[in-house]
Amino acid sequence: SAVISQKPSRDICQRGTSLTIQCQVDSQVTMMFWYRQQPGQSLTLIATANQGSEATYESGFVIDKFPISRPNLTFSTLTVSNMSPEDSSIYLCSVDGGTKNIQYFGAGTRLSVL
Amino acid sequence: AQSVTQLGSHVSVSEGALVLLRCNYSSSVPPYLFWYVQYPNQGLQLLLKYTSAATLVKGINGFEAEFKKSETSFHLTKPSAHMSDAAEYFCAVTQPGANNLFFGTGTRLTVIP
Numbered sequence: 001s002a003v004i005s006q007k008p009s010r011d012i013c014q015r016g017t018s019l020t021i022q023c024q025v026d027s028q029v030t031m032m033f034w035y036r037q038q039p040g041q042s043l044t045l046i047a048t049a050n051q052g053s054e055a056t057y058e059s060g061f062v063i064d065k066f067p068i069s070r071p072n073l074t075f076s077t078l079t080v081s082n083m084s085p086e087d088s089s090i091y092l093c094s095v096d097g098g099t100k101n102i103q104y105f106g107a108g109t110r111l112s113v114l
Numbered sequence: 115a116q117s118v119t120q121l122g123s124h125v126s127v128s129e130g131a132l133v134l135l136r137c138n139y140s141s142s143v144p145p146y147l148f149w150y151v152q153y154p155n156q157g158l159q160l161l162l163k164y165t166s167a168a169t170l171v172k173g174i175n176g177f178e179a180e181f182k183k184s185e186t187s188f189h190l191t192k193p194s195a196h197m198s199d200a201a202e203y204f205c206a207v208t209q210p211g212a213n214n215l216f217f218g219t220g221t222r223l224t225v226i227p
Contacts, residue, residue, distance in 0.1 A: 001160075031213060042204060042217040043158075058214070092157055101146050101165070101208045103215060107157040 002027055002095050004106035012112045013083055020079045021109045023093030028073035031096035033103060034066070038089045046091075049076050083113045116141045118205045120218035128226045133177075133192040135221045137205035140186065145207045147188040148215065149179055152202040161203075164188060166210075175199070200225045 003026040013019050023032060031050055035043040046066055047055040055068040069077045080087050090110050094103040121136040139145055146165045150158040162173025169181040175198075179190045188205060205218040 004157075006157075033213070042219045043215075044217075045214050048213050094158075096213075101210065101212065101215070102148075102160065102163060104160065105150075105158040107155075110155075 001097065002029065002104045004093060004095060004104060006093050006106035006109055008109055009107065010110035010112075012114060014114055015084055017083055018079055018081045019083065019111060020077050021091055021093070023076045023078070023106055025074050025095050029095040029098070030073070032070060032076045033094045033096075034068060034076075034078045035092045035094065036089045037092060037108070043092065046078070080111065083111075085113045087111065088113045116145065116207045116209060116216050118147075118207045118216060118218040120203075120205050120221050122221055123219065124222050124224065126224040126226055127195045129197055130194050133190070133195045133199065133223065135190040135203050135205075135223065137179075137188045137190065137218060138186050139188060139205075139207045141207055141209060143209045145209055147179075147181060148206040148208075149173065149177070149188075149190050150204045150206060150217075152204065152220075154201070158204065161190070195223075195225045197225050197227065199223060 005024045007022045034046040037043045045058050046061045047057045049055045049070040051070050067079045090108045092108045093106040117140045119138045148163045149161040162171045164181045172178045177192045202220050204220045206215045
């Protein structure tokens with residue numbers, strides 16, 4: 001399995017600001033994924049990030065609000081832009097496990113927007 | 115389209131009792147199914163997976179799940195609950211070759227001493 005590090009682990013931000021979340025994996029992976037887990041709810045996929053191409057966003061998520069970078073095979077960032085209290089969630093990074101659709105997850109970033 | 119339904123958002127069991135967490139899936143093609151566990155303030159950890167091999171799948175920490183196509187179910191069981199099993203459990207489904215995991219709404223397991 002892969003070891004995934006997410007930074008920051010938590011943050012409290014002001015309305016209207018932006019936060020960039022980093023995801024670092026200890027091995028090269030083809031696909032990286034970003035999920036949102038709103039309070040008391042399940043995980044929802046925001047986008048899939050492949051190295052060297054634009055991220056693919058799921059319905060309801062747009063690049064202007066959640067820009068994603070994937071500069072190499074071990075790193076990705078997700079930015080939550082122009083934040084509002086509704087963006088308060090846990091944001092999780094996961095990576096393709098290389099076989100049978102398995103994904104491995106980071107510990108998440110707990111974001112509170114005031 | 116694919117989806118999973120987890121019956122019971124909260125389940126409480128006594129320490130040493132059987133754990134049964136229910137998951138039913140919907141999929142137009144043969145699915146891959148997963149159970150993940152989320153401990154407080156942590157990310158998701160893969161417990162076990164079904165990927166079209168043996169229908170009874172054994173995972174970590176003594177958990178197992180059985181894929182029953184006729185019932186479209188993939189329930190998670192453990193013979194004897196331990197205090198350390200208290201966590202949120204998520205069932206997820208995907209199809210071979212797809213990227214997206216579809217998660218259920220989760221079941222919070224409480225273990226009573």
